[in-house]
Amino acid sequence: MHGKDRCGTRDISREQTALGRAVREIRARRCLSQEELGSDARIHRNYVGSIERGEMNPTFRTLLKLTVGLRVKLSDLIVIYERQLADGPQGL
Amino acid sequence: MGLKDSDGQTAELVALGKAVRRLRERHGWVPQNAVCFDAGLGDGYPGPLELGRTNPRFLTLVAITRTLGFTLGDLIAVYEHKLAGIDPHAGHDAPVCPTPEALAHLHELNTEWAELQARALRRRLLRRRVG
Numbered sequence: 430m431h432g433k434d435r436c437g438t439r440d441i442s443r444e445q446t447a448l449g450r451a452v453r454e455i456r457a458r459r460c461l462s463q464e465e466l467g468s469d470a471r472i473h474r475n476y477v478g479s480i481e482r483g484e485m486n487p488t489f490r491t492l493l494k495l496t497v498g499l500r501v502k503l504s505d506l507i508v509i510y511e512r513q514l515a516d517g518p519q520g521l
Numbered sequence: 522m523g524l525k526d527s528d529g530q531t532a533e534l535v536a537l538g539k540a541v542r543r544l545r546e547r548h549g550w551v552p553q554n555a556v557c558f559d560a561g562l563g564d565g566y567p568g569p570l571e572l573g574r575t576n577p578r579f580l581t582l583v584a585i586t587r588t589l590g591f592t593l594g595d596l597i598a599v600y601e602h603k604l605a606g607i608d609p610h611a612g613h614d615a616p617v618c619p620t621p622e623a624l625a626h627l628h629e630l631n632t633e634w635a636e637l638q639a640r641a642l643r644r645r646l647l648r649r650r651v652g
Binding site for chain 1: 534583630
């Protein structure tokens with residue numbers, strides 16, 4: 430599954446970007462720094478940063494860890510992700 | 522988080538697997554390997570996924586739900602429903618707090634981002650002029 434996701438790379442990085450923006454948006458609403466989110470979610474802060482920049486394709490468990498740190502339900506994160514996706518690249 | 526059993530499965534992954542299976546069912550029982558093929562995944566991939574034995578990546582889930590004609594939101598809604606069935610104590614419903622400080626922070630992030638973009642653009646223009 431890892432390397433094989435690259436069907437239509439452009440589309441896909443758009444999704445990662447939207448996910449990253451959603452994480453950043455909720456983190457900002459929670460007034461958390463990347464470091465604080467990282468320690469709450471038990472993820473390295475650099476990894477939080479690269480997810481937010483849309484450079485990472487996190488696993489499902491990592492998404493769950495993020496929702497613990499952000500104190501939202503996964504469905505809330507996905508709602509914001511879908512909004513970011515619809516807003517396009519100039520969304521944030 | 523999560524109940525772990527001896528297989529290394531967690532309640533969350535089992536619920537996710539059930540949700541994927543449910544969507545495939547609703548789509549009219551597409552064969553598992555057809556789903557993999559259309560989603561650009563390896564052969565036989567959803568098998569272990571539906572059993573909760575793998576920890577799929579974000580884009581894999583996007584590809585699978587899209588292939589089945591659903592959104593990621595649909596999958597996660599079913600997932601949360603399934604998870605509540607397996608583990609009623611899962612899920613967190615903390616209140617959202619959009620405070621003024623948070624909004625200010627978001628604004629700051631946006632400004633920082635815009636600045637970075639502008640700087641990158643300037644650098645690119647400069648390089649073009651030099652070259």
